[in-house]
Amino acid sequence: MRIPFLRTISGRLIVAFVVLIVTFGGVSLYSVINMSKLARQIRLIRTAYVPLALKAKELHERQDSLREFLDDIPGEASVTRVDARIRSHRATRARYLREAIEISDALTDVPAGHRKAVAEIRRFLDDFEQAVGGQDALYNALLADPPVDVVAPGDPVTRASAVAALERLKQSEVRLRSKMWHFWRWQRRIVEETALHLEESETYVRKLTVVLGGLAALLGVLIAIWATLTLRPLRRLQVAARRIAAGDYASRIDEDGPDEVADLAREFNVMGRAVESREQDLVRSERLAAVGTMAASITHEVRNPLSSIGLNTELLEEELADVPGEKGTEARALCRAIQTEVERLTAITEEYLSFARLPKPKLHPHDVNSIVENLVDFEREQLTLRDVEIETHLAVALPRVDIDDQQIRQALLNLLRNAADALSEIGGGKVSVSTRLAAGGDRVQIIVADDGPGMAADMVAKVFDPFFSTKDGGTGLGLALTLQIVSEHGGRIDVESTPGHGARFVVTL
Numbered sequence: 001m002r003i004p005f006l007r008t009i010s011g012r013l014i015v016a017f018v019v020l021i022v023t024f025g026g027v028s029l030y031s032v033i034n035m036s037k038l039a040r041q042i043r044l045i046r047t048a049y050v051p052l053a054l055k056a057k058e059l060h061e062r063q064d065s066l067r068e069f070l071d072d073i074p075g076e077a078s079v080t081r082v083d084a085r086i087r088s089h090r091a092t093r094a095r096y097l098r099e100a101i102e103i104s105d106a107l108t109d110v111p112a113g114h115r116k117a118v119a120e121i122r123r124f125l126d127d128f129e130q131a132v133g134g135q136d137a138l139y140n141a142l143l144a145d146p147p148v149d150v151v152a153p154g155d156p157v158t159r160a161s162a163v164a165a166l167e168r169l170k171q172s173e174v175r176l177r178s179k180m181w182h183f184w185r186w187q188r189r190i191v192e193e194t195a196l197h198l199e200e201s202e203t204y205v206r207k208l209t210v211v212l213g214g215l216a217a218l219l220g221v222l223i224a225i226w227a228t229l230t231l232r233p234l235r236r237l238q239v240a241a242r243r244i245a246a247g248d249y250a251s252r253i254d255e256d257g258p259d260e261v262a263d264l265a266r267e268f269n270v271m272g273r274a275v276e277s278r279e280q281d282l283v284r285s286e287r288l289a290a291v292g293t294m295a296a297s298i299t300h301e302v303r304n305p306l307s308s309i310g311l312n313t314e315l316l317e318e319e320l321a322d323v324p325g326e327k328g329t330e331a332r333a334l335c336r337a338i339q340t341e342v343e344r345l346t347a348i349t350e351e352y353l354s355f356a357r358l359p360k361p362k363l364h365p366h367d368v369n370s371i372v373e374n375l376v377d378f379e380r381e382q383l384t385l386r387d388v389e390i391e392t393h394l395a396v397a398l399p400r401v402d403i404d405d406q407q408i409r410q411a412l413l414n415l416l417r418n419a420a421d422a423l424s425e426i427g428g429g430k431v432s433v434s435t436r437l438a439a440g441g442d443r444v445q446i447i448v449a450d451d452g453p454g455m456a457a458d459m460v461a462k463v464f465d466p467f468f469s470t471k472d473g474g475t476g477l478g479l480a481l482t483l484q485i486v487s488e489h490g491g492r493i494d495v496e497s498t499p500g501h502g503a504r505f506v507v508t509l
Contacts, residue, residue: 020223027212034205040111041198048107049191052121055100056184062093063177070170074149082146086139097132101125117190124183128176135172141165237264244272313338361404361488368401368408368435368444368509369394375412376433387428388420395436401444401509403489408509411485414478415448415505422452422503429502438508443491449504455497463495 066089142165145158153159240253253265423429464483497503
């Protein structure tokens, strides 16, 4: 019996991935649980056993030093030195003991296997602290009149009591030293045994995890093979996705095949068109807005000084009209040169200003063929003088398009002159202007193509960028203005070009 849910691609994928996720999730959960247990033991060693072992070693050393000093008291030079040394030894021992107790008090969350050892450690430290506290009376008696050989006894009874206390303290400190030595060895042994247990546990967990991971990986491979066989109809979607990921946004997928594949192909095509359009529009609109603002600001700052320079140059030339001889001629020629440059800069600022203050198009129905014919006739003579041949191929019965005829004329003029400039670099060539009805019948296209040197792919990507130009003295605003005009009309402009095979601009309205 076939399960209906598994008859669809999506159902099979869901089942496959659920099995895969559960398998890998189980392996991961097992690994996490065991690693958590190991981590708790490692933390116990790091925060408790190792510090306690080190502290026990310090206590043992301090205990040994105190015991040795008690043996050396008769040979000391003064009572004051004995008092200071004993107090120092005892204070240090008390501090070490307090720190060890604090470490044991912090052990509130320990693995079950270590709770007994932790309790025994705390009992030992409490007993040791109690034993140390029980020595207070003996040390008080000793310090009342320490039996230093070079110092006479102050009171025979007090000195005798101090001597007795010293003997008892020696015996007591020896016992405490022995206890602390055993405690230190015990802590060191706990650290070594726990570390060994950790190594064994880590080896076991690693081997078991590798085995379980291998089984899960094998299951994943089997599921991947099954999914690959199931997804064979989606191969063309994969290939198309790679083309789009590589930058071929115009790539589209045939919308046929099984229902799921066909639906996915349609959605994929819609997504590709939307991403392509939105990305290009966003980047270009932001770039054009920024450049427009900058161009308007620069133009505003430059126009007035240029006007003043031009006017003062004309006045200066008039003043120099009466200057005779070669100097007057040179001065007037210099003024004319300045005036020429001022006029050139004024033309550039006007171009910047037109780019920055392009008005909203006033849309009215127009015949695209008529606009193209009039523009070609107007430019033909200029192009002929530059050894550029121009031809037209106009589609018949094109529908009228809502456009601003003057702005579209300006955009096409920029394309024509751009093509002519490219052909002039190689001594001439041919420009073709054609119109046609785009696929679907709701758009009109104007194609301006030339057989010039063409452009490399990196130049094609930048050709509409403001201020990008390959011509000496070019402002780089012609094609940017063309793009702005076409975009304001709700259309689009595409360029196709390869080195040595010309360029082809397609305006879709």
